[in-house]
Amino acid sequence: MLPRPSLPPGFDYLRAASPDEVVGLLQRHGDAARLLSGGTDLFVKMRDGAVQPKVVVDVKHLPGMRDIAFDEGTGLTIGAAATMNELVRHPAVQARYTVLAEGARAVATYQVRNRATIGGNLCNCSPCADTAPALLVLRARMLVYGPGGEREVSAAEFFLGPGLSALRADEFLMSIRVPVPPNGSRGKYLKLGRNRGGDLAIASVAVLGFPSEDAPSGYLFRIALGSVAPTPIRTPLAEEVLAERALGADAFAAAAEESMKAATPIDDVRATAAYRRAMVRNLTLQGLQEVWAALQ
Amino acid sequence: MAVHSITVKVNGAEERVRVPSNMTLLRLLREELGLTGTKNGCSAGECGACTVMLNGQPVNSCMVLAVEADGAEVTTVEGLGSGDELDVIQQAFVEVGAVQCGFCTPGMLISARALLNRNPNPGEDEIREALVGNLCRCTGYKPIIAAVQRAAKMMRKR
Numbered sequence A: 001m002l003p004r005p006s007l008p009p010g011f012d013y014l015r016a017a018s019p020d021e022v023v024g025l026l027q028r029h030g031d032a033a034r035l036l037s038g039g040t041d042l043f044v045k046m047r048d049g050a051v052q053p054k055v056v057v058d059v060k061h062l063p064g065m066r067d068i069a070f071d072e073g074t075g076l077t078i079g080a081a082a083t084m085n086e087l088v089r090h091p092a093v094q095a096r097y098t099v100l101a102e103g104a105r106a107v108a109t110y111q112v113r114n115r116a117t118i119g120g121n122l123c124n125c126s127p128c129a130d131t132a133p134a135l136l137v138l139r140a141r142m143l144v145y146g147p148g149g150e151r152e153v154s155a156a157e158f159f160l161g162p163g164l165s166a167l168r169a170d171e172f173l174m175s176i177r178v179p180v181p182p183n184g185s186r187g188k189y190l191k192l193g194r195n196r197g198g199d200l201a202i203a204s205v206a207v208l209g210f211p212s213e214d215a216p217s218g219y220l221f222r223i224a225l226g227s228v229a230p231t232p233i234r235t236p237l238a239e240e241v242l243a244e245r246a247l248g249a250d251a252f253a254a255a256a257e258e259s260m261k262a263a264t265p266i267d268d269v270r271a272t273a274a275y276r277r278a279m280v281r282n283l284t285l286q287g288l289q290e291v292w293a294a295l296q
Numbered sequence B: 001m002a003v004h005s006i007t008v009k010v011n012g013a014e015e016r017v018r019v020p021s022n023m024t025l026l027r028l029l030r031e032e033l034g035l036t037g038t039k040n041g042c043s044a045g046e047c048g049a050c051t052v053m054l055n056g057q058p059v060n061s062c063m064v065l066a067v068e069a070d071g072a073e074v075t076t077v078e079g080l081g082s083g084d085e086l087d088v089i090q091q092a093f094v095e096v097g098a099v100q101c102g103f104c105t106p107g108m109l110i111s112a113r114a115l116l117n118r119n120p121n122p123g124e125d126e127i128r129e130a131l132v133g134n135l136c137r138c139t140g141y142k143p144i145i146a147a148v149q150r151a152a153k154m155m156r157k158r
Helices: A019-032 A042-048 A084-089 A091-096 A098-105 A118-123 A132-137 A236-244 A249-262 A273-295 B025-032 B088-096 B105-118 B124-131 B141-157
Strands: A012-015 A033-036 A055-058 A068-071 A075-079 A141-146 A149-154 A159-161 A172-178 A186-192 A203-211 A219-226 B003-010 B013-020 B051-054 B057-060 B073-075
Touching: A019 A033, A019 A055, A019 A141, A019 A172, A033 A042, A068 A091, A075 A091, A084 A091, A084 A098, A084 A118, A091 A098, A098 A132, A098 A186, A098 A203, A118 A132, A118 A172, A132 A186, A132 A203, A132 A219, A186 A273, A203 A273, A219 A236, A219 A249, A219 A273, A236 A249, A249 A273, B013 B025, B025 B051, B051 B105, B057 B105, B088 B105, B088 B141, B105 B124, B105 B141, B124 B141
Parallel strands: A012 A055, A033 A055, B003 B073
Antiparallel strands: A068 A075, A075 A172, A141 A149, A141 A172, A186 A203, A203 A219, B003 B013, B051 B057, B051 B073
16 A cells, blocks of 8 residues: 555544533534544544544644642542653653553654544553553542533453443543552553564553552552453452462462453453563563562 | 645745645645655554654644644754755764664654753653654664764754
């Protein structure tokens, strides 16, 4: 196929000025309207002919849509159109949300991260979205805007399947709220691709660990996996092992085994399902070891 | 299809142009403004041949609509250096011989210049991370990395 410097014709670009204008356009145009944030996924789909919108609605200039703010009480609020690099650079994200900074930094390439936004990464609902596992272990909440105003959806309930989110046809993602991480927590995001830069994940793992008096082991861990199920997923049985057993090599190996069992990957162009399962075990083990070392 | 009147500052010069919705920044630069230094490689945001600075940040210009650049400042490879004087990164590419076929070079120069703007003394890992989105089909990566290191050194001496 010949390279196409421009996009296929046949659509109008509109810069939305208010959230209600976006909702109105979604209601009027239905499937013929597409929301534009960074464009790094949308424009690829449009060039491929996979989507053929009549109206492209640019939402990144809505008030607050690119803001990143941290508050000791309520935590981090990220405008859906904040770019990956803006997130990686933000002092509070670097200091308090390292697992999210690592996820954002794992997306594509430096140039793409100057355009690609966290809202786009999440709303595409790809199982391999690099910011999703971090947001699952951080228990983020999505602030969604629709005809009835705002509503919140937990990260755990947001992803319904490949390309499918909990957003209704006339709703869009405004911001992401990430609570202050538990005291003393440490996190790690590990991504395996076919190469070390730019590729989509074959498998990825986010781990968050923190001291807890509620756990017999003295620590609670949250683990989430990317690219190995129809959506990014948590691994409750692995987390249970780590809450209950004396922590050390045996418990980490048992948890990594449970993490592998939670994965339901497919064969695709990047890897086989069997390889993905094995890598989930390895990445989980590595993540636990690194987080455990950081917790000591 | 709607046509938009935009103002964009390209290499310091203000341009007022009318662009259809589907025109990319890449096409505006190459075919409307005649700045053919910026190359069209993959048209998919993968190869980095079309890299330009948008408000100082390197982006793939094939993945930005021209209308999105309304009010922005754009720097292309033609905007590096001044007059006949090469920018330090261009001089370093020449001295190291970091050019083979040359197709990736404008994008490499922009990504490298943007890196040096935000980090005048990058380590090799930082150079690799900054250039990971610039593919060289001749695979001449080692001299390119050496050229960025040389440019950083030349900047420190000045």
